[in-house]
Amino acid sequence: MEFQYYLPVNLVFGKGKSLFIGEKAAALGKKAMIVTGGSSTKRSGLLGKTGEQLRDKNIPYVIFDKVTPNPLTTTVLEGAAIAQAEGCDVVIALGGGSSIDAAKGIAFQAVNGDDINDYIFGRKSSDKALPIIAVPTTCGTGSEGNGFAVMTNPESKDKKSLRCSAIVPACSIIDPLLMATMPKDILASVGFDALCHNIDGYISSIAQPMTDILALEGARLAINCLKKVYANPTDMEGWEGLCLASTLGGMVINTAGVTALHGMEHPVSGLKDVVHGRGLAALAPAVFEESIKGDPKKFTILSRLLGGRDENDFMDKINELIHELKLNTTLGDMGIKNDDVDWLAENCMKVSAASIANHPVVFSVEDLKRIYRKAI
Structure with a gap:
């Protein structure tokens, strides 16, 4: 048995831990940029409370609130220019x-400057970045636990991740109290994403003992706790478990990567700007149906976590979960047409070649086209 596992992230986990944002920021820099979306952190009060904490610690700050779902490379360039001009030396994500x-x-x-797309596609590399404090308000992507940053180039529609150890957050504050106001449709989508990260990493051909341990616990928590909080949003123990599942999923894919499900979804949301978790749900039945034969042992274990007996029950159980979460949808519902399939398959090989190569069944371009059509 040989493997290497390295992930330098400081996780601060627990109810009320968002009260330590100012303290952590003061230890990392002298002027902060707060990066957030246009409304949710304002409505919840988190943005205002973070500003209060920074003022209490005498940390001046600027707010960049132009982030949209499926963030754009152009938005990143705009924010970086402001951070440079303002002399920010720590970035806080809310x-x-x-x-x-x-x-x-x-x-x-x-x-680093230059064209960030060169770094995304590996034409250039760097191990430098400003320190990052990540404060997630949804429990899905696990970005607080890894060195990935997924963004879309609005010109090419390429949705691909920047991967670099320097962007592993210097501190991630995971406070389950920040999650409980999520609408149920968003909860279903992000929770399913958390589950799929753990599944993707578990079945990956480059998985290893550490990632298997994390992925199985992450999948177990995601399955059990997502159902709990979807049925009862006041179940704080469920929120804690789902938050941990999300973070574990992010940690898993940092080492084991994602596989074909995520690899195939990225072109969909790159092209049509769809909600990522719903795109996963639309593709999951078609992708998994053709994947079980690649690793029936692991799909047996996943099936049992879902309440099945062996790999033969996996599809029934994953479809039951999708329906329970009201995520049953198709790519056609999202605006994908048969005319888009060739571009989707070719773009998948462009932006997600490693994900396809790491899948337990390595799909050809023609396989990808067939699966996309099945999901329409």
């Missing part, structure tokens, strides 16, 4: 995965 990923991109771009 919000869902989009805000955290955008903050990571801004922290990286502010130090």
